[in-house]
Amino acid sequence: MRLQLSDLIYLSPELTLVIAAVVISVLDLVLPNKINRTILGWLSILSLMISAGFVLYYMRLLNLSEDPLLPVELLNLSYRVDDFANLFKLIFLVGTIFVLFMSIGSIKKEExxxxxxYYYLFLPATLGAMIMASSGDLITLYVGLELLSITSYILVGIKKSSVKSNEASFKYVVIGGIASAFILYGMSFLYGMTGSTNLTEINQALQLSDGSFALLIYVSFFLIIAGLGTKIAAAPFHAWAADVYQGAATPVTAYLATVSKAAGFAMIFRLVYLVYLGVGGQQQDPIFLDFFMIILIIAASAMIIGNTLALKQRNMKRLLAYSGVANAGYLLVPIGIGLHSPVPHSSNFSExxxxxxxxxxxxxGAFAVLMAIERTTGNSELKGFAGLYYRAPFTAFAFVIILLSLAGLPVTGGFIGKVFILLGALQVKVYWIAIIMILTSVISFYYYFSVIRQMFMRTNFEASTDKLNLTTPISITIWISTAITVLLGFFPNYVISYVHEIFNLFTDFLML
Structure with a gap:
């Protein structure tokens, strides 16, 4: 099934980023040095917005009530334009837009x-994430993963004059390369057992295989989940996160914590449900139920280790890194409970x-506030937040809401999100993971409230007398993030019902 010229219209979101990256890179070369490169940042944001417009357009076509468009399958199912991919692409594009927007006026030439x-490298990185979300083949999955990974390595080390940035980039390249090798090795086992790289064909072949392949199926899963666990910084594969987050430029750290992590979850969801779901189902104890347990064990360890290590952190970037480890655990729970029984827990995707x-x-929002603190104090230590309420009361108020949401307190988006996941775990009677979610969320209150304590109860530091250095893009990002966090807390049903309306695990994703 060759790619026809008419098929390229369905790749408009991806092609927009490819063309924009080439054009902006050429502009960067030909523009005189005296011209401010901020214009390239605005052009990158514009290209991302156009790409998001195409994604929304295809979402509308796929869900027209009168004449809906069937999911588009290109190159023998190796690339798929469906609602699963489009929903994730919106997260990638919106996240990247805000990361670039925060950077406008905040990136210093000496750094x-x-x-x-710096601006246009986010485009191929986001393109890689989009390819991962749409892939239905091991090869395209890996191409998207490496495109995202390699550009992320460069972005982490783009502060060439910073020793911490160089160290972070080196660690990220080494550990990321090892993780990619694990994933590729696991994929090679899948290809060797089935003779195919197509995810659906692999699943069908594995379900028809006899018990002699059982050990190799386990090995392939262990290798892939170890590699992807590293990519999403889920314990015990999280060792790189704190150092890389601390050494990278703050907008790049925000990108790793949001867009890159979301891309990893898109890939995990694809592989788990398209490759391993139903494997060994003819046996008394199906193999795929063991995979459910492995995912939940990783989720539990991520929640426990991430929240525990965050308790002793005095650097905000490191604290947010371990918070990200814990949140990777929370996000793995819906994937794990979806495999708890032979029939998937169908609302796990919306959760x-x-x-x-x-x-x-x-x-x-959290990284935008941190950028303002760094611009004021020159570092990302917790003591830089001392007396923030007295310097910038409205910013402090917004940050309190964001921290309460991260901690999972009512009525915020973070609280409602954790409640949905918790109720899903209780619905399939996985009580032990629900208990761990509750206990670790309680632990997280301590370190999130330690930041609030700095803002309201600490005024003895020299930094507390400095006026907060806020740029307009940072302020807008903080308030948009805060507003959406509050709205998600008060009106969650709008999002949940919309996802339920346009996405169906069986017909839209499993390619039945």
């Missing part, structure tokens, strides 16, 4: 000499997607 490259939206804006 990042090649600001043009995960809702919390991903809440997590996106909670982190964007």
């Amino acid at each position: 990042i000499q090649h600001r043009g490259e 995960m997607y809702f919390y991903l939206i809440a997590y996106l804006f909670m982190n964007l």
Whole structure:
């Protein structure tokens, strides 16, 4: 099934980013040095908005009540334009838009000499994430993963004059390369057992295989989940996160914590449900139920380890890194409970997607505040937040809402998202993971409230007398993130019902 010229229209979101990346990179080369490279940032944002417009257009076509368009399958199912992919693409594009928007006027030339490259490198990274969301084949999945990974390595080390940035980039390249090798090795087992790289064909072949392949199926799953667990920074594969988050430029850290992590979950969801669901179902104890347990064990360890390590952090970037480890655990729960029985827990995608939206804006708001603190104090230590209420009361108020949402307190998007996941776990009677969710959320109150304590009860530090250095894009990002966090808390049903309306696990995703 060759790719026809008429098929390219369905790749408009991806092609927009490809063309924009090429054009902006050429502009960066030909523009005189005296011209401010901020214009390249605005052009990158514009291209992302156009791409998001195409995604929304195809979502509308796929869900027209009168004459809906069937999911588009290109190159023998290796690339698929469906509601699953489009929903994730919106998260990737919106997250990248805000990361670039925060960067406008905040990136100092002495920190990042090649600001043009900084802006347009986010485009191929986001393109890689979009390919991961739409892939129905191991090869395209891996191509998207590496496109995202390699550009992320460059972005982490783009502050060439910073020793911490160089160290972070080196660690990220080494650990990321090892993780990619694990994933590729696991995929090679799948290809060796089935003779195919198509996800649906692999699943059909594995379900028809005899028990002699059982050990190799386990090995392939362990290798892939270890590699992807590293990509999403889920314990015990999280060791790189704190150092990389601390060393990278703050907008890049925000990108890793939101867009890159979301892309990892899109890939996990694809592989788990298209490759491993139903494997060994003819046996008394199906193999795929063991995979459910493995995912939940990783989720539990991520929640426990992430929240525990965050307790002793005095650097905000490191604290948010371990918070991200814990949240990776919360986001893995819906994937795990969906495999608890032979019939998938069909609302698990909407539970995960809702919390991903809440997590996106909670982190964007948190990193935007952190950028303002760094511009004022020159570092990302917790003591930089001392007396924030007295310096910028409205910003402090917005940050309190974001922190309460991260902690999971009513009535915020983070609270509602955790409640949906918790109720899903209780529905399938996985009580132990529900208990761990509750206990670890309680633990998280301590370190989130330690930041609030700094803002309202600490005024003895020299930084507390400095006026907060806020740019207009940072302020707008903070308030949009806060507003959406509150709205998600008060009106969650609008998002949940919309996802339920346009996405069906059986007909839209499993390619039945």
